[in-house]
Amino acid sequence: MNKKLATGLAAALVVNALALPTAFASTNPEQWSPYLGESNNYTSGGTRYTTQDMYWRTGSVVEFEALNDTFEQQIIYYDYDNSAWATEGKALQSNLPDNYLDTPWLDDSGVAGDPNEKNIAVGTFDPTDLATSTWYWATVTLNSTSSSSSMYKIYGQEGLSYCPSVSCVDGQTAAVYIPFKSGFTAPETDRDFKYEWENNNSMTSAADGVSLGDWGAGSLSSTSDVDYWDFNVSSARTVNFFVNMPSGVDYDVNVYNDSGTVVATGRKGSGIDETFSKYLSAGHYYFKIYSYSGSGVYKTYQMIAY
Amino acid sequence: MRKSIKAMGLLSLAVAASVSIFMGGNSTPHATATGEINPSLLNPGKMTAEERINHFKGDLEDLKANPTAQNTVLISLDSLKNKEFVRQLVSNRDVKVNKLFHAFPAAHNTISGLYVARSNETLDQSLADYETQINTMIADKLTQLKAQEAELATKAQSAAQDEKAQEDRLALQAVRNSISDLEQQQASMAAKGLEIYGLQVSGQNADLLTISEQANVKLVEKMSKEKAKWNPILPMGGTR
Numbered sequence: 001m002n003k004k005l006a007t008g009l010a011a012a013l014v015v016n017a018l019a020l021p022t023a024f025a026s027t028n029p030e031q032w033s034p035y036l037g038e039s040n041n042y043t044s045g046g047t048r049y050t051t052q053d054m055y056w057r058t059g060s061v062v063e064f065e066a067l068n069d070t071f072e073q074q075i076i077y078y079d080y081d082n083s084a085w086a087t088e089g090k091a092l093q094s095n096l097p098d099n100y101l102d103t104p105w106l107d108d109s110g111v112a113g114d115p116n117e118k119n120i121a122v123g124t125f126d127p128t129d130l131a132t133s134t135w136y137w138a139t140v141t142l143n144s145t146s147s148s149s150s151m152y153k154i155y156g157q158e159g160l161s162y163c164p165s166v167s168c169v170d171g172q173t174a175a176v177y178i179p180f181k182s183g184f185t186a187p188e189t190d191r192d193f194k195y196e197w198e199n200n201n202s203m204t205s206a207a208d209g210v211s212l213g214d215w216g217a218g219s220l221s222s223t224s225d226v227d228y229w230d231f232n233v234s235s236a237r238t239v240n241f242f243v244n245m246p247s248g249v250d251y252d253v254n255v256y257n258d259s260g261t262v263v264a265t266g267r268k269g270s271g272i273d274e275t276f277s278k279y280l281s282a283g284h285y286y287f288k289i290y291s292y293s294g295s296g297v298y299k300t301y302q303m304i305a306y
Numbered sequence: 307m308r309k310s311i312k313a314m315g316l317l318s319l320a321v322a323a324s325v326s327i328f329m330g331g332n333s334t335p336h337a338t339a340t341g342e343i344n345p346s347l348l349n350p351g352k353m354t355a356e357e358r359i360n361h362f363k364g365d366l367e368d369l370k371a372n373p374t375a376q377n378t379v380l381i382s383l384d385s386l387k388n389k390e391f392v393r394q395l396v397s398n399r400d401v402k403v404n405k406l407f408h409a410f411p412a413a414h415n416t417i418s419g420l421y422v423a424r425s426n427e428t429l430d431q432s433l434a435d436y437e438t439q440i441n442t443m444i445a446d447k448l449t450q451l452k453a454q455e456a457e458l459a460t461k462a463q464s465a466a467q468d469e470k471a472q473e474d475r476l477a478l479q480a481v482r483n484s485i486s487d488l489e490q491q492q493a494s495m496a497a498k499g500l501e502i503y504g505l506q507v508s509g510q511n512a513d514l515l516t517i518s519e520q521a522n523v524k525l526v527e528k529m530s531k532e533k534a535k536w537n538p539i540l541p542m543g544g545t546r
Binding site: 035036038040042044045047049051053055057058068089090091092093094095097098099100101102123125126133134135136137139141189190192197205206208209 | 350352408412414415416417418419420421422436438439440442443444446447450451453454457461468469470473476477479480481483484487535536537
């Protein structure tokens with residue numbers, strides 16, 4: 001950022017600290033992300049489609065109150081090896097209020113100019129009209145590439161529709177719900193995700209439940225914050241664990257059985273994804289993510305047991 | 307470049323927010339001190355239909371002033387119309403329909419969307435392709451939602467009474483509402499076909515004007531980069 005511009009921006013933000021929309025004052029994704037979601041990427045009648053389902057729980061849309069807030073959910077098919085399953089949306093049907101299919105012009109070469117991450121986005125111009133305890137969904141017809149499969153990423157963006165004379169600004173803050181992960185490729189259906197619901201800081205009563213194969217996303221807001229997720233194993237099997245580690249932090253992982261005994265751990269260093277496997281008997285388990293070092297509301301992780 | 311633009315935007319927005327507070331709050335956040343809509347803060351989701359019509363009514367005069375120039379316009383219709391109406395609307399005009407917009411006011415939420423025409427396809431091809439894709443989307447979405455209903459029903463059986471367990475039960479009812487809405491749309495599609503509430507058209511201003519002056523056209527807005535994602539005004543009012 002231009003230094004003079006940055007100084008001016010900082011000054012303006014200070015002067016207007018009380019006047020600014022809330023969206024600029026807080027960026028905790030839990031306050032604007034869907035609590036539940038499902039992604040389907042499939043072919044029907046020879047045409048490729050993606051559908052994104054979004055469910056905001058009670059109290060989870062409080063962030064949407066600013067001037068020109070938008071919410072956008074973006075899907076990106078991995079194209080670093082030119083294998084993207086799709087690169088473009090062609091038609092949309094959705095029950096999101098004031099919905100739109102993004103037609104990027106500034107970043108039409110991909111997210112933030114990265115040609116390897118061409119985003120297909122559905123959004124709402126009016127997230128203040130989002131109702132809690134409602135399933136919203138968006139189905140998009142995709143172009144067909146020569147690729148038969150590719151990894152994909154899903155992320156949400158609290159944005160804004162703001163167009164000064166020569167350019168538009170459309171992003172404030174984003175949170176990944178499903179990261180690029182080998183073995184999780186489009187086409188696939190019924191891939192669920194959940195965003196953490198604080199308080200999830202104790203094993204016994206407040207863990208966020210997920211099924212094996214569901215993604216969970218969250219962040220540690222301080223070094224004392226911990227996130228508990230719980231899941232069931234219906235019959236003995238090897239369970240694989242993965243945590244997509246935010247850069248610059250070192251979160252560690254414990255897996256507990258229902259008695260509270262540690263049965264598996266992940267202890268890799270800063271910025272390194274946690275990945276390990278464990279043979280587990282049938283039962284109820286807990287997955288604890290805690291900070292060995294580093295924290296912050298921007299540092300969203302994604303975890304999965306599968 | 308993008309970061310700088312974003313910073314500029316935030317800076318300007320901060321100033322705009324300050325102006326808004328000076329004016330006594332942001333109850334009309336897109337209004338400037340003169341009462342006009344600040345074009346840099348336009349968001350169709352934040353404008354009433356009346357505000358939008360008043361702000362863009364001058365676009366028609368611009369078209370009249372330059373009848374031979376080329377333009378792209380967004381046309382809002384005053385009600386949901388069938389495919390034949392759309393065909394008639396643009397018939398005998400040398401224009402290209404770039405986008406079509408459909409809607410269905412279901413009981414719980416309005417379902418809406420759009421179709422982006424390929425550069426070489428005719429309007430008839432676009433309408434046929436659009437309707438086929440929407441029918442497929444409805445059928446597939448119903449299958450997915452019914453599977454989701456089964457998953458949520460299992461979770462909702464929990465006897466727990468904490469807020470997370472209660473939310474599971476709310477999610478189950480919500481998915482049933484979505485299924486009901488889509489079944490209504492499916493029945494409507496079978497009975498009436500796709501219903502259109504707007505279109506984006508490119509062509510010579512003279513042709514665009516002829517289309518614009520027909521009955522049932524509620525508003526014509528010139529397109530710009532800033533409005534690339536905009537939809538026509540939903541005729542049933544409201545957004546859900």
